[in-house]
Amino acid sequence: MNRAWVTIFKRDILLALRRRSDVATTLFFFLIVASLFPLGIGPEPAVLSSIAPGVLWVAALLAGMLSLTRMFASDFSDGSLEQMLIAPQPLPMLVIAKVLAHWIVCGLPVVLLAPMIGLQYALPNDALLVLVLSLLLGTPALSLIGAIGAALTLGVRGSGLLIALLVLPLYIPVLIFGAGAVAASQHGMSPEAHLSLLAAFSLLSLVLAPFATAAALRISVE
Amino acid sequence: MNINWFKYSSPQTFYPLAGRMIPWFAWAASIFAVIGLYISFFIAPTDFQQGEAYRIIFVHVPAAWMSMFIYMVMAGWAALGLSLNARLPAMMAQALAPTGAIFTLLALVTGSFWGKPMWGAWWVWDARLTSELILLFLYLGFIALQSSIDDPRKADKAGALLALVGVVNVPIIYFSVKWWNTLHQGSTISMGAAPKMVTTMLLGMLLMALAFWMYTIAVALMRVRCIMLERERASDWVKEQALSVGGNT
Numbered sequence: 001m002n003r004a005w006v007t008i009f010k011r012d013i014l015l016a017l018r019r020r021s022d023v024a025t026t027l028f029f030f031l032i033v034a035s036l037f038p039l040g041i042g043p044e045p046a047v048l049s050s051i052a053p054g055v056l057w058v059a060a061l062l063a064g065m066l067s068l069t070r071m072f073a074s075d076f077s078d079g080s081l082e083q084m085l086i087a088p089q090p091l092p093m094l095v096i097a098k099v100l101a102h103w104i105v106c107g108l109p110v111v112l113l114a115p116m117i118g119l120q121y122a123l124p125n126d127a128l129l130v131l132v133l134s135l136l137l138g139t140p141a142l143s144l145i146g147a148i149g150a151a152l153t154l155g156v157r158g159s160g161l162l163i164a165l166l167v168l169p170l171y172i173p174v175l176i177f178g179a180g181a182v183a184a185s186q187h188g189m190s191p192e193a194h195l196s197l198l199a200a201f202s203l204l205s206l207v208l209a210p211f212a213t214a215a216a217l218r219i220s221v222e
Numbered sequence: 223m224n225i226n227w228f229k230y231s232s233p234q235t236f237y238p239l240a241g242r243m244i245p246w247f248a249w250a251a252s253i254f255a256v257i258g259l260y261i262s263f264f265i266a267p268t269d270f271q272q273g274e275a276y277r278i279i280f281v282h283v284p285a286a287w288m289s290m291f292i293y294m295v296m297a298g299w300a301a302l303g304l305s306l307n308a309r310l311p312a313m314m315a316q317a318l319a320p321t322g323a324i325f326t327l328l329a330l331v332t333g334s335f336w337g338k339p340m341w342g343a344w345w346v347w348d349a350r351l352t353s354e355l356i357l358l359f360l361y362l363g364f365i366a367l368q369s370s371i372d373d374p375r376k377a378d379k380a381g382a383l384l385a386l387v388g389v390v391n392v393p394i395i396y397f398s399v400k401w402w403n404t405l406h407q408g409s410t411i412s413m414g415a416a417p418k419m420v421t422t423m424l425l426g427m428l429l430m431a432l433a434f435w436m437y438t439i440a441v442a443l444m445r446v447r448c449i450m451l452e453r454e455r456a457s458d459w460v461k462e463q464a465l466s467v468g469g470n471t
Contacts, residue, residue: 148387152380156370165366166384169359170391173398180402201394212387219379 004089005097012101015074022070026106027113030063034117045122052121053131053182057175059117060110060135061142065167067106068146069153069160071098072217076154085221092210095217099147099210107139123186130185130195137195138178141202144209145170151216173201231310233450234459240443247443251436258429266422275339282332284431285325288438289357292322296364297389300382310446312378313453315385316368317445321438323361329354349403353396360388374453 016023037055038048075081084094114135115128123131149167153159181194230236262280269276296318303311333351334344345351367384371377454460 148383152367152384156367158370162366162370165359166363169356169363169395170387172356173391173394176398176402197398208390212383216380216383219376219383222376 004087005093008084008094009097009101012098013104016101016105022067023105023109026063026067027109029066030059030110030113031117033059033062035120038120048120049122049124049127049186052118052123053127053179053186054175056114056117056121056131057135057138057179057182060114060139061168061171061175063110064107064139064142065146065164065171067102068150068163068167071102071147071150072154073150076221081217082221085218091214091217095147095210095213096206099143099213102147103140103143107143111135111139123182127182127185130191131182133195134178134181134191134198137198137202138174141174141198141205142171144202144205144213145174147213148209148216151213151220154217154220174198177201231308233310233313233454234457236310237447237450237459237463240447244440244443247436247440251433251440254429254433254436258426258433261422261429262426266426267420272340275336278332278336280426280430282329282336283427284434285332286329286354287431288434289322289326289329289354291435292318292325292438293357293360293385293392294389296322297385300385303378304382304386309375309378309453312382313446313449314442315382316378317442317449318438319361319365319368320445321441323358323365325434325438326354326358326361330358347403349396349400352399352403356395356399357392360392364388 034056037051041047041051072081075084085091087094111132115132118128118131146163146167149163149170152166153163156162177194177198181191181198184194185191230239258280262277266277266280268274296315299311299315299318302308303315330351333354337346338344364381364384368377368381371380451460451463
């Protein structure tokens, strides 16, 4: 069990490292979307720092969503996904390995890049810290829930747009608590409640989403 | 007594049953709607704060109730279809989705008609409005997923799974939106603080809700009959059906 898990995890990381441009696209998308808002709204620091939590979180949400279609697509096309489905190891555990690898490749870089963009939005230091913390706690939930959408739209016409329609409504709680945590610390309130709820949501999706993803994979591949 | 619970679980036997049931529910919907509309427009008193414009709630509130209720029923059918691996429940879920989406849209549109004179704005980011909007997105996602998968059995299962994921998320979304709104600003108007409703108002609303309910059943049955014919077009009973209809004309 452990060996299969580690193998899949390592393999997915290795595959991503061999195709670095995929990782870079997600990151550049995040960077570009976040840079468009000041151009559209104007350079006043007061305005920018008040919209920063929402804008950065929405940009992170969209960047994470872009990379979702790749989560199972290559495994589906080369047949290794079928091997995972018939493997003796429980499929939800293997799904967790794949989702974790996806998060490290696509989610973590966004988390690390976010404070830099936060500086451009004139966020104060403690708000930057909360931004990183909230993204760190919230983005795993995005990958876990996104995996359900990715599995459901496997091999479907126009899956890229469809996945947005399926997954974005489910992302709303993460967006609310993530951006809420940053906004709370900006207003001098404690972000603890928001962060706790965010962590709770991530844990809940860690428990439930792999089972839904596994069921969706079985439906899509049958 | 020995009842065969699964007698009507096959499209072949359910098709004529649905056909017999549709007129009953359609008539019930019309009768309830006529009485309900009469009460809401002529008997229910004018609200002393909101004037005549409040009467939109006789359509708005039942539509909002139905939009949430239909999603639950749809997810229930979807779960049944997924767990029993049966065709008919999945078809029912598919047949209910458009009606649910229409009621959600109706609730949003009538809500903005009510909001303009009461709040002075067509749209307010109130918790209830926002979660109703998200419900519309969930319906649209379900319909979009089902229509983009060509194999109907696969579309059924994928849609069912999405509906179940949605049902788990609906309360989380509802409460997160509620907290989001209260953290930002106080609610502009709360239903709890509204003056107590007169009995005739409540009666009108309940009758309209019943009318919408019966309408939903009638329309869902009509739609499920179409879906059955379309999916089972290669089977004998559909051919017999087509021949018998053809023979009558």
